[in-house]
Amino acid sequence: MIRSFGPAEFTFLLEAARWTLVLSLCAFVGGGLLGIVVALMRVSRNLVIRSIAAGWINVIQGTPVLIVLFLVFYGLPFFGLRFPPLIAAAAGMTIYASAFLAEIWRGCIEAVPRQQWEAASSLALKPAQRMIYVVLPQAFRLAVPPTVGFMVQIVKNTSVASIIGFVELTRAGTLMNNVTFQPFWVFGSVALLYFVMCWPLSVMSQRLERRLHAGRRS
Amino acid sequence: MPVVVAKDVRKSFGSLKVLDGVSLSVNEGELIAVIGRSGSGKSTFLRCLNGLETPDSGKISVADHELAPGEDALRALRQDVGMVFQSYNLFPHLTVGANIELAPRLVKKISRAEAADIARSVLAEVGLADKYESYPEQLSGGQQQRVAIARSLAMRPKVMLFDEVTSALDPELTGEVLKVMEGLSRSGMTMLLVTHEMAFARKAASRVVYFHQGRIHEQGPPEEFFGAPKTPELQQFLGAVL
Secondary structure (H helix, E strand, O other): OOOOOOHHHHHHHHHHHHHHHHHHHHHHHHHHHHHHHHHHHHOOOOHHHHHHHHHHHHHHHOOOHHHHHHHHHHHHHHHOOOOOHHHHHHHHHHHHHHHHHHHHHHHHHHHOOHHHHHHHHHOOOOHHHHHHHHHHHHHHHHHHHHHHHHHHHHHHHHHHHHHHOOOOHHHHHHHHHHHHOOHHHHHHHHHHHHHHHHHHHHHHHHHHHHHHHOOOOO | OEEEEEEEEEEEEOOEEEEEEEEEEEEOOOEEEEEEOOOOOHHHHHHHHOOOOOOOEEEEEEOOEEOOOOHHHHHHHHHHEEEEOOOOOOOOOOOHHHHHHHHHHHHOOOOHHHHHHHHHHHHHHOOOHHHOOOOHHHOOHHHHHHHHHHHHHOOOOOEEEEEOOOOOOOHHHHHHHHHHHHHHHHOOOEEEEEOOOHHHHHHHOOEEEEEEOOEEEEEEOHHHHHHOOOOHHHHHHHHHHO
């Protein structure tokens, strides 16, 4: 029996979009926490720590998210680690986001002028105090626009979770298309829902960029 | 009793010899003006004194701290040695008050209220008592540099280093900074300053030191130094800048 695409079907997509948001949030919180650790490791004075972070960033950035997801979902069970799709997808997205956020934030930390470090050093601050009280607050200002911009990428990239059978927005779209055969309306609605989630972030990013750069020298 | 002692300090950046055996001894309360062409090593020498640069060889002791590698030794030294930079280097995300209070609170572990008292008193010392709540970007260059001096003073240093602190300022703003430094010297602070302000060196310094090709080429009290330079290099340099 072929259903037609009506309000009930749209509601189905809307409910699935909730999981896209949940997954995005997991990726952002998890990736953010891991990302700040990797970013700090990346600017460490210890060569070994720095290299580990650089390796992590390079490997993850050079691997499709989809493959990371496959490794977590299909690969880890070989070692006895079996996760439900949501957990596997959240873990894969966290790994992916951590590398990109670490690289964005490393750039922001390094964009704080060297003289700021020198001034903090000259005042006898400890290395951690220089980072926490002098450098990170300034790096944070620089980091807001690109970070918000990357959040948009995360939301859209959660669609790869559909491949491992997690019913988020994209997966719900394909399911709905299979029973309605109205791809234009189904995927049009899916696109609209992604847009509704991403657009406010894009606007926010542009606003922040304008506000943070307005009236700032250099 | 010398407060600053440098013995045969050498430093190279790659194949470039920047300091080629610098020895200098500074007594308490002296104001040493260090002059010389750019690239003569004067700024590098100053930065060696508080460990921002590490000499390749030689000995440095400042305010009874031997300069030694390692964070702890450096921090102990830096608590007694203030440094002011050409580009002020105030922390732009903090108010003037917070800029000044940061180090006393974090390093000396004093209370917020006590730190605020110190901040207000050093700000008054540099004539900016009303700028406590301002952000650095709201101040003129001269005011920012005076705040930077106040920030260093808040740590109650025994020696102050000034690295071309008026070079980035418009001529009409240098006066206010030099006045603060003169007052500081009169109050007995031991000071070393790398400067291009010859008139100030002549008026305020107890000794002027001329750096040439990584060495101290000539030094002496200002009248003698400027009035009767002995070496042809200094004569030529003074001829070019005066």
